[in-house]
Amino acid sequence: MHILGQNPLGKKRLIELFLTAENLKNTYYNLLGGKSYLKSILEGHTIALLFLEPSTRTRVSFQLAAKVLGAETILLSENTSAQKGETLEDTIRTLANYPQISAIVLRSSEIQSAQRAVKVLEHMKSVGRLSREISIINAGDGSGFHPTQAFLDLYTLWRYNKLYDVYDCGNAQYQSKRLCGVIFGDVAKARALHSLVLEISVFRPVIYVYSPPRNQLPWKIYKKAAVNGAKIRKISRFEDKIAQTADFYYFIRYQKERHLAADGSYFKEYGCSSNIRNLARKDAIFLHPGPMLKEMPQSSRWDERFKYDQQIENGMWIRAALFKMLLACSQENI
Numbered sequence: 549m550h551i552l553g554q555n556p557l558g559k560k561r562l563i564e565l566f567l568t569a570e571n572l573k574n575t576y577y578n579l580l581g582g583k584s585y586l587k588s589i590l591e592g593h594t595i596a597l598l599f600l601e602p603s604t605r606t607r608v609s610f611q612l613a614a615k616v617l618g619a620e621t622i623l624l625s626e627n628t629s630a631q632k633g634e635t636l637e638d639t640i641r642t643l644a645n646y647p648q649i650s651a652i653v654l655r656s657s658e659i660q661s662a663q664r665a666v667k668v669l670e671h672m673k674s675v676g677r678l679s680r681e682i683s684i685i686n687a688g689d690g691s692g693f694h695p696t697q698a699f700l701d702l703y704t705l706w707r708y709n710k711l712y713d714v715y716d717c718g719n720a721q722y723q724s725k726r727l728c729g730v731i732f733g734d735v736a737k738a739r740a741l742h743s744l745v746l747e748i749s750v751f752r753p754v755i756y757v758y759s760p761p762r763n764q765l766p767w768k769i770y771k772k773a774a775v776n777g778a779k780i781r782k783i784s785r786f787e788d789k790i791a792q793t794a795d796f797y798y799f800i801r802y803q804k805e806r807h808l809a810a811d812g813s814y815f816k817e818y819g820c821s822s823n824i825r826n827l828a829r830k831d832a833i834f835l836h837p838g839p840m841l842k843e844m845p846q847s848s849r850w851d852e853r854f855k856y857d858q859q860i861e862n863g864m865w866i867r868a869a870l871f872k873m874l875l876a877c878s879q880e881n882i
């Protein structure tokens with residue numbers, strides 16, 4: 549199985565992922581001998597981390613997630629033969645020939661790079677050059693998708709009881725209104741936002757989007773999310789009425805490497821201002837995928853509702869859970 553991010557993982561699998569992440573974490577912290585048990589889960593596996601674009605959180609968390617489950621990692625970032633002109637296809641083909649490698653985590657500045665990687669593996673299989681499964685995990689493809697960031701964001705919401713579908717029979721968390729979030733910023737180019745909108749859409753939320761007029765959510769993503777039952781509402785100002793219903797707020801930097809125009813006053817307009825903090829409910833939570841720039845003023849970074857630190861650790865457990873789901877499915881559940 550590959551994680552490309554084009555379509556939502558879906559509620560059932562997401563919840564399974566969250567529960568697995570919880571189990572792994574509890575085992576790590578609580579169970580005597582838990583750490584060494586965890587190390588047996590992916591013993592013998594090698595995971596290639598092919599990071600052709602800058603990364604701190606995503607790279608470190610994938611690397612530590614593999615390590616905690618006992619897998620080896622090979623990090624390829626700067627100085628790969630891509631710099632000599634080798635194509636992504638040839639790099640993937642090369643890695644697939646090493647018999648230890650069972651997954652490739654790929655970050656690249658090119659949209660759809662993970663799909664291209666999958667095509668290479670399929671081709672190798674079809675001509676008899678590859679006989680085992682290798683999972684491709686999209687860790688960000690240009691301004692495309694970043695599914696594992698969305699998984700960790702949703703996991704963080706879930707842990708704070710901020711992820712529910714009010715139309716589910718039974719409505720387990722007894723919520724009387726639809727889940728509601730406000731997304732601020734560069735929704736045109738930020739892959740983390742694309743994945744967030746898509747992955748959360750299956751919970752049928754209301755999502756308000758406050759973004760620069762020339763940076764709109766790509767139509768395809770809007771349409772898919774709407775078909776899944778999400779109500780996406782573009783807003784031209786943030787007001788009290790919205791703050792009353794919002795369960796969470798999501799901020800992101802201006803993706804300057806993917807725009808021709810400079811960011812201007814983006815951080816003032818689309819950042820976590822004191823006005824937003826004053827209007828937001830006490831029980832609402834604020835999220836940011838990092839890296840944080842001026843859109844996240846220092847004073848906001850220490851607001852109790854800002855769950856950045858939790859997102860970071862959650863990111864490691866969710867990626868460990870994902871590795872387990874993809875590579876160790878036959879293992880008994882812990």
Ligand code: NCD
Nearest residue numbers: 605606688740801837838839
């Ligand atoms: C995001 C990314 O790379 O898309 N960062 C991350 O993975 N934590 C967001 C960003 O770069 O702004």
